[in-house]
Amino acid sequence: xxxxxxxxxxxxxxxxxxxxxxxxxxxxxxxxxxxxxxxxxxxxxxxxxxxxxxxxxxxxxxxxxxxxxxxxxxxxxxxxxxxxxxxxxxxxxxxxxxxxxxxxxxxxxxxxxxxxxxxxxxxxxxxxxxxxxxxxxxxxxxxxxxxxxxxxxxxxxxxxxxxxxxxxxxxxxxxxxxxxxxxxxxxxxxxxxxxxxxxxxxxxxxxxxxxxxxxx
Numbered sequence: 001x002x003x004x005x006x007x008x009x010x011x012x013x014x015x016x017x018x019x020x021x022x023x024x025x026x027x028x029x030x031x032x033x034x035x036x037x038x039x040x041x042x043x044x045x046x047x048x049x050x051x052x053x054x055x056x057x058x059x060x061x062x063x064x065x066x067x068x069x070x071x072x073x074x075x076x077x078x079x080x081x082x083x084x085x086x087x088x089x090x091x092x093x094x095x096x097x098x099x100x101x102x103x104x105x106x107x108x109x110x111x112x113x114x115x116x117x118x119x120x121x122x123x124x125x126x127x128x129x130x131x132x133x134x135x136x137x138x139x140x141x142x143x144x145x146x147x148x149x150x151x152x153x154x155x156x157x158x159x160x161x162x163x164x165x166x167x168x169x170x171x172x173x174x175x176x177x178x179x180x181x182x183x184x185x186x187x188x189x190x191x192x193x194x195x196x197x198x199x200x201x202x203x204x205x206x207x208x209x210x211x212x213x214x215x216x
Contacts, residue, residue, distance in 0.1 A: 003094070009071035015092035016084060016088050018099030019045040020128045022036045022120040025111075040116045042127035045069050045095040062135075066108045070097050077107060077148045117155035131161025138168060145169030150208055150216040151191070154182040166190025174216065178206055 003009070003017060035041065047067030048055045054063040062068075068078070073154050074092030083105035084091035084098070096110045114123065122206040133156070141164075145147050149165040151158050154177040166189065167175045175183065175191045183194045193211070197204040209215045 003071065007072070012074045014086075015057070015094050016098035016101050016104070018101070019043075019095050020124045021099035021104075022057065022114070022118075022123045022127065022156060023104075024120075026103065028108070032197045034108060034109065035113060040114050040118065041111040042053050042114055042123065043097040043099055043104065043106050043111050044127055044131075044175040045097045045110065047096060047107060049109045053072050058139075067096060071095060097177070105111065116164055122129035130160040133157035133162075134164040134167075136159045137164030141165075143168045143170045148169045148172040148174065148212050148216045150174045150176060152176045154179070154186050154191075159186060162186065162191050172212070174206075174208060174211065 005130050016067055021213050023041060023043070025035050025037050025041055027033055027037055032165065046062050046064070046069050046185065048061060048064050049066040052065040054060045054065060054068075071094075074094070076093070078147070082090040082092055083111060084093070084101075084131045090164050093105075096106055098106075112127075114126075123197075136157075137149070143151070143165055145168065145172055149162075149170045149172070151162045151165070151173060154162075158175070158177070170190070173190050174193045174199065175186050176195045177183070178196060178198055180194075180196055183191070186194075195204060195207055197207075200207050
């Protein structure tokens, strides 16, 4: 809805929205050697050219100089043209993925090959929500084994962040969310304790500081 309402970027319509998906490669263009028809893939809106300074960095490889998320771009980079049309008129792309479609066309740097045994109807969130949360913990926060971590929000990204903390060996993973119905399910992702800000009359960060004897 945020993008549909054009908040924070230049309006460009008509366009095909969507950024999470899974699919099977139908065909590849000239010069594409990493993929072949029949490969199972996830489209990724923050792509990697694998050549620029950011892609070659362990710290900033989600800031690709060529394929970093760009909401204003509605065409393919190679020729500045769209690959969608109706009645001869162009339909524009969206963040390099345009996944609300049976078929889409993407830059090779914006797909990741996955196992053909992965269920395509279940792996869609991995193309954004899961890797965003998991990567934020493992690649950015980098908690050490035995440390305590707090995760704010138990949606797809938050649960993935919790899973990342669990994999890193965090001893305590504190979840903060205003919906208590999410707590039980979150235990499967490594959550050890829960805090509902509505249960306290002071800022939740102060509650966490007290719980942990200094903070997370």
